[in-house]
Amino acid sequence: MRCIDLNTDTGESFGRWTLGADEELISFVSSANIACGMHAGDPLVMDRTVETCRKKGVSVGAHPGFPDLQGFGRREMRMTTKEVESYVLYQIGALQAFCGSFGLRLSHVKPHGALYNMAATDMELALSVARGVARAGNDLILVGLAGSLLLDAADRIGIPRASEGFCDRAYNPDGTLMPRSSPGAVITDISEIASRAVRMVKDGVVLSSDGKEIPLRVDTICVHGDTPGAAKIAKAIKEALSENGIEIVPLPKVLAVRSPRQ
Amino acid sequence: MRCIDLNTDTGESFGRWTLGADEELISFVSSANIACGMHAGDPLVMDRTVETCRKKGVSVGAHPGFPDLQGFGRREMRMTTKEVESYVLYQIGALQAFCGSFGLRLSHVKPHGALYNMAATDMELALSVARGVARAGNDLILVGLAGSLLLDAADRIGIPRASEGFCDRAYNPDGTLMPRSSPGAVITDISEIASRAVRMVKDGVVLSSDGKEIPLRVDTICVHGDTPGAAKIAKAIKEALSENGIEIVPLPKVLAVRSPRQ
Amino acid sequence: MRCIDLNTDTGESFGRWTLGADEELISFVSSANIACGMHAGDPLVMDRTVETCRKKGVSVGAHPGFPDLQGFGRREMRMTTKEVESYVLYQIGALQAFCGSFGLRLSHVKPHGALYNMAATDMELALSVARGVARAGNDLILVGLAGSLLLDAADRIGIPRASEGFCDRAYNPDGTLMPRSSPGAVITDISEIASRAVRMVKDGVVLSSDGKEIPLRVDTICVHGDTPGAAKIAKAIKEALSENGIEIVPLPKVLAVRSPRQ
C-alpha cells in the first residue's frame, strides 16, 4: 500500500499577531513544521503549538528561517555558511526543548521561506543547513524541495532526507517551482489541488505549466496554512488520497517503507 | 576537603560587538554561564563559546535573560509567569543543541540580570524560572543568589539548586546585594575581593556594608567578566582559594559532597 | 457648539502580520495615532497608514511605545528617564518624516500601552515622555489619560496637552481605568458605549463601576481598533455625538475652542 506524509507550516503567529488556523489544520496533517522564533513564532507560540501537536498525535518538525521577523524570513539574506549552520542548530535546539518537555521527539527539519528556496539551488548553503541538522543528532530528517540540491546535501552529509511536493503550486518544465509572484503560480481550485496530490503519489508525476507530465517523487506534500480556506483544501486532499488507497503517515514511516535510496 | 565552584557569565558578545575576555576568563573558572541570544549572544557566539568551554574542560550552564538586547537584559520587564517559563525553556534548549554537538551535557542554569534579581524576591517569577528549568529535564542545577527565593522555588519544584555569592559586591545587613548604582556597591580592591572569597567558603560569612559578619553559604562564586582587569581578579581569587586548601570544582561535584539539603 | 476629537490607535500591523481594520476605522475618527516601529508598525506600514490618513483628511499623531514587539508594548519595562526621552523622540522623528513627505504636519503624540499606563501614575516617567515630545518641537499635543500625571507633566514642561476618555472601558470610583483583566472592564454593548461618549462630552461625567457619576473632562475619546466590530462601534459613537449636536474635530481645533486651561 502506498503512503505519503502531509505536512503544514505552523506556529507562525508572533506575540499579539496571529496567523493561520493552526489548531484546525494540524488535524488534517501527519507532520507539523513549527517556526522557531527567527522569522516567526515566539516561545509562547512554540510551547502552545507543540502541545497541540501532542494532542493531535502529529509528528513535529523544526521550521528554521532567516533571522528576519519584519520580512517573515522571505527576504534573501547572505549569511556565511558557518552562520547558517549555527542559526539552524540554534532553532532546532530551542524547539527540541519544548518537544522533550511534552515527551515528544523531533522528527524532521524543513527550512522556511528564502532559506528553503536558496538552499534548493546553492550547494554551499544547502550543505550548511545539512550540517546544522546533522549536529543536532537524533536522526532528524531534512525536508527539501523534490529534485533540489538540499536533498543532495543531506546525502553528502549522510543524514536522512525527505522529498517535498506542492500540490497547490505550478511547476516549471524543469521541475522547479514557479515563483509566487508569477501569474498562475498558486493554484486555488480545490479539486485540481486534490487531484495533483493524488497523481504525485500514485504516478510520481506533476503537470508542468506547459501541460506536460514531469516525474516527481515525493515523500511529503505541503499543505499551506495561510491560504484562505486552508482547512477545506487540506480536507479535500486527505479525502482524495484516502479514496485512492493512499495512507497518510508521518515521515519516519514513509521513509521506512521506501527502498533505502529511491 | 572544602570545595567551591567558580563561575563566570560569558558569551555576551553580539554580532559585530564584542564584550568580555571570554577565552582568558574561562581558563580560571570551573563553570561558564553562556548567554542564549535574548539579552546577548547569538548563534555564532554561542557555538564558539561552547567550543571554548569544551577545550578548557569547563562546565557549561545556560544564562537566560529577558528578551531585551538594547537593555542587555538589565531592564525589569513584567512578563506573565507562563511567558517566563517558556522563554527560559527556549533559551536552555538552544544552548543544549550546541553542547550536544560538542559532546557536552549542560550542567546548570543561571538567570541573567534583571531576571536574576527579580526572581530573588518574587516567588511567582522564581517558580516560573524553576518550572522552565524543570521542563528541560537532565537534572539541571538552578543557580540563584544565596538566601533568595529562587532557591526556595527550586526546592518547591524539586530540582537541584546552587547558592551563589559575589565576592566583588557589597552586601546589605539583611544579606541582599547592594544595588550596583549605590556608592561602594562594587568592590575593586583585588586583595579584598580574594579574601572575601576565601571567607565565604571557609567561614560561610561575608562582611556586610556596616562591617558585621553575616552568614552566607555558597556553592559557587561569581567572577565578573566585564570588569576591567577581570582576568587578574579571577587569578587572584583562584590563588587565594588554593592557598587556603579550597579546591575549585564544577557545580555537580560541589553539590555531591554536600549534605542532601544544607 | 460643543466639539470633541475621536482618536484611534492604528498602523499596528507588522511585516506579514496584519492587525485592525485601519482603512475602515480611520473613516470614522478625526485623529489617528500611528505606531512607530517599536511595539508595532514598520516603515512600510507607517508609510501606508500616513497615506491613508492624508486621503481621509485625518489628523496624524505618533503612538510611541516600549521597544518590545513580542509583548506589543504591553509589558512594563523599567527604562531610565533619559532612555524614555530618547526613545520617544526617535519614534516621533521617524513618523514625522513620513508625514512631511505627504505634506502633513504631525499634530499630537499619544504613548502606547504600558508606557501610557505607567506614565499616568509615575511623574518621573511622565516628565521623560513630555521632554521627548517637547524636544520634537512643532507644538505637538501630548495626549494622556484624563486626570493622569502625564497631563501634569505636560503642563510642567510647558507643552500643549489633551485629556483622553475611554467610552468602552469601566472606570474605578477614583477616576482611574479598571484593568483590562478585571471582569466587566471592557464594555461591549454598543448603545451603552455610545451613550457614555455623549455624557462625557455633554455633561463631563462618566459612570463609575459602583454606579456613581464622576467628573471627567475630555478633549478626545479613544475608539479601539482591535475590538471585534470596531467599525460598528465607531459609527454608533459618531452618530450619537452628532444627534446630540456635538461636532467631531481634530485635537488642535478642540484645544483652540477651550479656555486656556480648563
Place this chain on the structure above:
Amino acid sequence: MRCIDLNTDTGESFGRWTLGADEELISFVSSANIACGMHAGDPLVMDRTVETCRKKGVSVGAHPGFPDLQGFGRREMRMTTKEVESYVLYQIGALQAFCGSFGLRLSHVKPHGALYNMAATDMELALSVARGVARAGNDLILVGLAGSLLLDAADRIGIPRASEGFCDRAYNPDGTLMPRSSPGAVITDISEIASRAVRMVKDGVVLSSDGKEIPLRVDTICVHGDTPGAAKIAKAIKEALSENGIEIVPLPKVLAVRSPRQ
C-alpha cells in the same frame, strides 16, 4: 583653493556594546554619518552622538542600513524597492528629530554596509535609496561611492549628491573597491593612506591594485572609525591635506565651490 570633506561612520555602539572611538574621531572630520538604529545605534547612542557633533561643530549625516543588528548591516538582504525607500526615510526621520532638538540641520545621507555596496551596482535599489532621501526633503546630499550607480540615481531623482573615496582601501582597475575579504584590500600603512588621500584631492586619481593611475573625482573621503589606530590615521590624513593646501570643509561647502555638475 582646493577643499575636501572628511567623513566618518559613527554612533555604531548599541546598548551595552560600544564600538569605535567616536568622541576622538569626530574631532578630525568635517562630517559624521550617524547610525540610525537598524544596523547599529539606538536612541540613546544617537542622542549622545548628535550632541557630540554639535559640540565639535561637525556636519551631521544619516547612516541608514539594512534592519539587521546581528549582521551589522553587512549581510546582503533582498528587500522590495518600496521597502528600501520606506526604511531609508524612517531612519532619516529618526535622526532628524535628534538634530532638530540640538538646533542642527541634517546635511547628508550615506547608506551603510551592504546597502551602500548593493546600491553602487543595482540601479533599482539605488533609485529606491534616492527616493527615500528625496522624500525627506531639506536638500539632503546623497553620498555614494565615486563612479557608482547611486550617484546616477541621485541625478535622476534630482537631489544633490557627493562622490566618496576611500584612501585606506585598494581599488580594482575598473574603479570599483576590492572586497574587504581579498588580501591587500585594506591598506594599513599610515603614510600610504595619507598620500593616497592627497592624490585623490590634488590630482583626482588613485593607484589601482595593478599600479596604474585611475581617475577618481571625490567630494568626501571616508575615515574608518573601527580600524585600530583610527584616530592616528585621521590625524595623519588631516595633516597631509593641510600641508598640501587642501582645506577640510563640510559637504555643502564642497559642493558649493564645485561647478554645478562636475
